[in-house]
Amino acid sequence: MGGNEAGGMSGELTGIADGEAAGTGTLGKAMAVLEAVVMADGPQRFTDILATSGQPRGTLHRLLSHLVEEGLLVQRRDLSYEPGLRMLTLASRSWSGNRFRDVAEPHLRGLHELTGETVHLGILREAEIVYVDKVESRQTVRMSSQIGKASPVYCTGIGKAALSLLPQPELERLVAGMAFHAFTPHTHRSAETLLAEIADIRRDGHAFDREEHEIEIRCVAAPIRVSGSDLTAGISVTGPAYRVSMEQLTAWSGAVRAAAAAIGEEAAIRLGPGRGGP
Amino acid sequence: MGGNEAGGMSGELTGIADGEAAGTGTLGKAMAVLEAVVMADGPQRFTDILATSGQPRGTLHRLLSHLVEEGLLVQRRDLSYEPGLRMLTLASRSWSGNRFRDVAEPHLRGLHELTGETVHLGILREAEIVYVDKVESRQTVRMSSQIGKASPVYCTGIGKAALSLLPQPELERLVAGMAFHAFTPHTHRSAETLLAEIADIRRDGHAFDREEHEIEIRCVAAPIRVSGSDLTAGISVTGPAYRVSMEQLTAWSGAVRAAAAAIGEEAAIRLGPGRGGP
DNA sequence: CTTCTTTGTTCCGATATTTGGAACTCGATT
DNA sequence: AATCGAGTTCCAAATATCGGAACAAAGAAG
CATH class of the missing domain: 3.30.450.40 (GAF domain)
Structure with a gap:
């Protein structure tokens, strides 16, 4: 994969060069999307996330579905996304x-x-x-x-x-x-x-x-x-x-x-x- | 893919029965592993997680690496795993x-x-x-x-x-x-x-x-x-x-x-x- | 000291998952 | 009616994941 950016065909795709680019594959993208929602101020609509995350529409849609299914995000009636309760459950254990x-x-x-x-x-x-x-x-x-x-x-x-x-x-x-x-x-x-x-x-x-x-x-x-x-x-x-x-x-x-x-x-x-x- | 259970040959091993079987693919497994570590009482060694999660060795190892790379888990000197700080960061936003x-x-x-x-x-x-x-x-x-x-x-x-x-x-x-x-x-x-x-x-x-x-x-x-x-x-x-x-x-x-x-x-x-x- | 376990890490071909552009649906607007 | 925007679905191609097995390393037993 390329970096985090959407990018296209990857010309040289040297990758490694900088920090430790490479990556966590699917999980990395999912987390990036999750973070985008969690760190935002209000509920985020699909299009908002589309912009912040830079993922292609199809991909983003699937990621969001998965995150919702896992309880990490919640989809409201008006289709916008918010942090889900599972985050709290996990975090409270991590903290205490x-x-x-x-x-x-x-x-x-x-x-x-x-x-x-x-x-x-x-x-x-x-x-x-x-x-x-x-x-x-x-x-x-x-x-x-x-x-x-x-x-x-x-x-x-x-x-x-x-x-x-x-x-x-x-x-x-x-x-x-x-x-x-x-x-x-x-x-x-x-x-x-x-x-x-x-x-x-x-x-x-x-x-x-x-x-x-x-x-x-x-x-x-x-x-x-x-x-x-x-x-x-x-x-x-x-x-x-x-x-x-x-x-x-x-x-x-x-x-x-x-x-x-x-x-x-x-x-x-x-x-x-x-x-x-x- | 099968269900969540690793099992070996899985005779009946229907497990979950039904519910909404299918799944969140990779993300689901990653979260299952994450949860296994977070919900456990002490730091978890590789073998502990191997047992609780039922994932095959190779797979589990990669999942853990990714989780660590994402900051969701931390690997200690003695190779055992603990919840990472990123969980707190995400959760605190979710809560407040x-x-x-x-x-x-x-x-x-x-x-x-x-x-x-x-x-x-x-x-x-x-x-x-x-x-x-x-x-x-x-x-x-x-x-x-x-x-x-x-x-x-x-x-x-x-x-x-x-x-x-x-x-x-x-x-x-x-x-x-x-x-x-x-x-x-x-x-x-x-x-x-x-x-x-x-x-x-x-x-x-x-x-x-x-x-x-x-x-x-x-x-x-x-x-x-x-x-x-x-x-x-x-x-x-x-x-x-x-x-x-x-x-x-x-x-x-x-x-x-x-x-x-x-x-x-x-x-x-x-x-x-x-x-x-x- | 050698041999046997136990534990963690790496490899690699087969395969299921993800990818992402494009087409499609649905509702609101002009 | 026609246009626009937002969200959803589709599917062939690309690729990350899968997972068994071999491999190292560190202890424990002989």
């Missing part, structure tokens, strides 16, 4: 069965009690940070807006912290593929400045987000390394600029690093050897 | 983008404040109820254990309530396929008793769970019908038997019915015509 989150949770709570601010746990996946848990002020948290969300690495505290753990070649590979969207005036805009900051982070053991992702929002983060696992993660304490000064964040950095270290060690033990307990 | 849940939420809160007990929102999918939201006492709820979980219809308040809205033929189709597992001494054990109770529920407009799913747990539920949609759902107020008597539940039934009606109407308006708002 996540032992890493489980190990980290008490530490997140501890940090929250110390600081009174929101605490996040994120895992590195390619050039993104996926938030896996969150402990925040009073309000019932629910499957918080954040959980499951993926943010770019270069503009988040956890992201930069996690990057600091990567071996240089891996780091460079990721940075090379980055697009540096300027979310705020403080967002990194080039590989150079980012790499420079990462050097600092390696030295200090913690990273800051100086309103780089969202204006008026700051955080301190520390990386988590789990020995014996390929997992790279991080935690952060986040707060509004008017309430948490950079000095305040610096004061908390020790606690954040300590919590990160504790999670890393505990996880190495509990995730390493055997299965899960009771 | 669910407008029905959004409409219902204030009403759930209202019921919670009135009763002080746990309130659930569930949607009917085939012969199961999938919990989509939950409001409970103080404790931080998080993506509660329940959310996304699917329970059989015949032993839950919401399930029976939802069934009561179905047209008779549809109802009978579902009941015909039920397995009636006896979770407690009070669980329905036959189609007759279930159908009889559903007749009552149609009359009363609400259903009870008299410790039928879990011992010492009771609830009152009311069905939600959204006109103009195929959605069938329900809400319930649940509590421990020592604290909530059947009389208490009966006293609350009016409020539950009212909330259900309100949700149904509001949803019909907000889900019906246009897209989502801001």
Whole structure:
């Protein structure tokens, strides 16, 4: 197959060249379509998806039918498509069965009690940070807006912290593929400045987000390394600029690093050897 | 192709009997494997999955590779498989983008404040109820254990309530396929008793769970019908038997019915015509 | 140390599935 | 009536999947 694009006859079709093009065949296309629907804002009509996915009509139609039959999508009366319930069922298991989150949770709570601010746990996946848990002020948290969300690495505290753990070649590979969207005036805009900051982070053991992702929002983060696992993660304490000064964040950095270290060690033990307990 | 079973020579091995045999081709198999891993308790080794999924070795291996490549599964150092982060990403969008849940939420809160007990929102999918939201006492709820979980219809308040809205033929189709597992001494054990109770529920407009799913747990539920949609759902107020008597539940039934009606109407308006708002 | 298992990975011809352009249906619009 | 747009169905050609069997690698037993 070609890439993701519809494409026609494939002239040279060298393929491989870039990233790891090739592919997951049918599954890949199905997932692309699924994602197109899930990530969209409202219900998507056939034509909408036709445009976003770039699949030919016939193919797309069959893919959608299959997805509906599997319960991953639901077709409404007006023929538009929405995410189906099966996604929830699968996800809830994936989340509650996540032992890493489980190990980290008490530490997140501890940090929250110390600081009174929101605490996040994120895992590195390619050039993104996926938030896996969150402990925040009073309000019932629910499957918080954040959980499951993926943010770019270069503009988040956890992201930069996690990057600091990567071996240089891996780091460079990721940075090379980055697009540096300027979310705020403080967002990194080039590989150079980012790499420079990462050097600092390696030295200090913690990273800051100086309103780089969202204006008026700051955080301190520390990386988590789990020995014996390929997992790279991080935690952060986040707060509004008017309430948490950079000095305040610096004061908390020790606690954040300590919590990160504790999670890393505990996880190495509990995730390493055997299965899960009771 | 055969059915889902791998089997060897398959004597009769009709398996599924019929239902809607045929299938979703490759996607179906991939999802079956994915589900096998996600629903399992710990990380699953290749051989474990080989057993549960019944796919031939070669096929299974390719399926797993593709699932990993898509980020739906992750392969650990010891070669075992775990749910991947992409599931979370997809699910969180599916959940937070669910407008029905959004409409219902204030009403759930209202019921919670009135009763002080746990309130659930569930949607009917085939012969199961999938919990989509939950409001409970103080404790931080998080993506509660329940959310996304699917329970059989015949032993839950919401399930029976939802069934009561179905047209008779549809109802009978579902009941015909039920397995009636006896979770407690009070669980329905036959189609007759279930159908009889559903007749009552149609009359009363609400259903009870008299410790039928879990011992010492009771609830009152009311069905939600959204006109103009195929959605069938329900809400319930649940509590421990020592604290909530059947009389208490009966006293609350009016409020539950009212909330259900309100949700149904509001949803019909907000889900019906246009897209989502801001 | 050798032999036997057990577990995971790779191969490859046969074949069922997917592919995608084009024709078709149905309803709304002009 | 004729045109347009959205969704669905068809079918020969292309290709990804299928799955048995051979192959490696790591343990366990002898």
